[in-house]
Amino acid sequence: MTARPTVAVLDYGSGNVRSAVRALERVGADVTLTSDETVAMEADGLVVPGVGAFEACMSGLQAAHGDRIIDHRLAGGRPVLGVCVGMQVLFERGIEHGVETVGCAQWPGTVERIEAEIVPHMGWNNVDVPEDSRMFAGIAGERFYFVHSYGVRDWRLVPVEGLQAPAVAWTSYAGDRFVAAVENGPLWATQFHPEKSGDAGAQLLTNWLDLL
Template sequence: MIGIIDYGMGNLYSLSKALERLGYAYEFVSRPERLNDFAGVILPGVGAFGDAMTNIRRLGLEEGIRTYAASGRPVLGICLGMQLLFEKSEEHGTHAGLSLLGGEAVRFRGDYKVPHMGWNQLQVKQEHPLLEGVNSGDYVYFVHSYHVRVSDPAVLLATSDYHQDVTAIVGRDNVFGMQFHPEKSGDTGMRLLRNFAGQCEGGKA
């Protein structure tokens, strides 16, 4: 069973429907004591970083998510949820994140359209079970105004190009993130979700 963390700022409907199409059981979870019921959890997110962390703390989920990650079970952050896995964001001031990975979310700066919205190609940086069946050149769907600068390039599983290298997929041990929306990214996105769900269910995809 996969837990989708509901802290009031996630795109829960499309994500849950994607898991249904893949045949994986899920439940929404908003209480930290229930996190241990799940083989893996997904942290979605839409909106502002600071508001998201405020909601997470109000629900008592901050330490719950950290403890869950320390247990070795898979955690996946999607879009804003990926940014929340890092140490901080500069969105509307400086806000501390979950610090499961090193780095910060910064705003796109330049003479180009912000937010970055649309289909862009992945550039795979290293082989990983999460990326099985996914290749450089595959397209995924982004919607974001902030992007993550990682402290350790070893966590970069894939990048994309939007006037610069953009962190697209990260992973270290059991903690993963996708800046784009896999649930809205066609066959490639479904493959990525299937790979993550397979890890949650003991590698059974």
Template sequence: MIAIIDYGMGNLHSVSKAVERLGYEAFVTADAQEIMEADGAILPGVGAFGDAMQNLQNTGLDEVTRYYAASGKPLLGICLGMQLLFSESEEYGTHKGLNLLPGKVIRFQGDFKVPHMGWNKLGFHQKSPLFVGLDQGHVYFVHSYHAKPERASDLLATTDYNGQVTAIVGSGNVYGMQFHPEKSGDLGMSLLCNFLALTGAREAVR
């Protein structure tokens, strides 16, 4: 079973349906015990970093997510959910994140269109179980802020948008995708499928 963590700011339905389309059972939950018992967990997110962290703290799901990551079971952050994995963000002031990955989330700076919206090609930087059997291709982004990991080893893939932009991160059992895999065609769904395979969850009988 795959837990979709519900803290009130995620694209819960689309992520849950994508997991189910790939043949796995998914459930949307804010219950700590249910999350901790899941084979894998996904932290989605749409909106502002500070509001999201406030919601996580108000519900206690910030600590639940940290405990889940410490359990060694696979955790995936998507879009804002990926940004929340980092130490802090400068979006509308400075806000502390979950600090599962060291680094900062910053706004795009320069004379170009923000938000970054549309299809951009991924560039894989190192081997990862997320990339098994896959070629570099295009995925769909919508964001005005981007993560700057402190550790080069955490940077798994980037895209080019007026310079290198973090697209996929990972450290141990913790992963993040800045784009929306469920809206990114075959490549996005294949990346999500490779993450789900890491959970060891049995595919649902169809």
């Protein structure tokens, strides 16, 4: 009998953690909701959730040493999945209401307000999926659930010769295009909520567990 992969969902004061735990359990993970650095480091996979403002999420993440945990895991090639603001904080900086906050800087780029009359963007979107995506294997034509007012509208990472470039998925709202998901070796992230995206979201989480 194959052991269930262990997943730590990082509890750093952001909301929406319970639904992430339940969704991961449903697809076969042994899940721990934790703020303990050792548990988060030793799990097969780490999920970084996030709901609310970029600045508040970064403050909570730093207080729980989450930025350091992410760094150390990725240095050892250990999988990390960021969700919603948990994806946004992986970028270099966020700007909300004129306030600029430094992010985890795993990728260059700025999280900024979506250029739309009505925000938040709330609802189901199709995603422009990169070719040969592991994240979207079997679900490339499906829709996913978004709730956000900010996003990354310009992908700025310059490809390095000899290294595989990250696979970036895009979507749009009210004519404004932004990053929907990124696959970058052991680091995956989604702007949408896989835990709220029905069967398609469950398959994406299953695809992530396959990395573990």
